[in-house]
Amino acid sequence: MKRTMLHLIMVSSFLAAGCVPETENIDIVHDEGKPVMGLDYRDFDRAASELIQSMLGSGALKKQGGGRYVVATGRIVNDTMQRIDTDQLMAKIETGLLNSGQAVMTSAVGAGADKLVHESRELRDAEEFDPNTVPERRTLIAPELSISGKIFQKNVRYGRNRQQVEYYFQLKLSDVKSGLRYWQDEVIVGKRGSNRSVAW
């Protein structure tokens, strides 16, 4: 009897182990997976692609007299119910701008600031460092343009058992000196699904 019980336990544990879905790597380039109610990397890819194309196509980054604009990343507000690192969007946008050859991003100020840029300037009086290798005063380049934006979410009831979730990706490009806005655009990602699906 005891042996039979042991066999049963063994067989059922094998079966249970077989039922666990296998882990698989996602094909990031040609992902044919089902959409989800929340924002996934495909939504960010799409929003970034459409926004970069819109910005480049507008001609807002074409500098009079040639050269490249110095662009700083401003504040990107996450007004969704999800915990989003806005860098998920901005890293793609910044890469797109850098690769376009029409802009350079600054790490001196803004949301994309690198602390080390300023820390390295505090080493001017440090005896351990060769003064010739420490950045001089007035060497930082101020940004000419700033990108800022917002991601927000709106949930709408769509029938008794369904809901509609709308995500808005808004970006704007402004001239830092004059405050004039050169470009802005919005990408909407809409999803409909069960009320039971959680969009946060």
Added chain:
Amino acid sequence: MKTITNILLFIMAVVITGCFEQHDSRIHLREEVRSDSLVDNIVIRPVVHAFSALIGEGIEITQALTRRNDAGFLELHVNGYNRSYQTKRFRYRVEWLDEDGLLIESKTSVWLPASAMGKSPFSLKVVAPTPKAVNFRMDTRKWE
């Protein structure tokens, strides 16, 4: 009498068909918006739709134009027509090639959604990620 009736019917058919055709070709009046005609009415429409679905009508690309915009980026303008009576949703992805025919890696080369309403023209515009792009290749896939 019979001949007169036939002539009257023929004239009516010509008039109705003629009225149906007379509008600006830039303005597309859809079924159930425009007036019914001999070839498009509540009786014939389901048969035509079923036949279209049976022979598998879908998207057709009529033109792919490229031009360099003022900022120096290559723009691709794709014009097409949805031959089906259903709205066709699909995804497209454009990859850009440099003057050596090599692929330019880009954050913008992702699958993007598009849709075209039944029996309607549609257009897509894609901007190259860098002025180095001189050519393109485009792929499509079904909307999952």
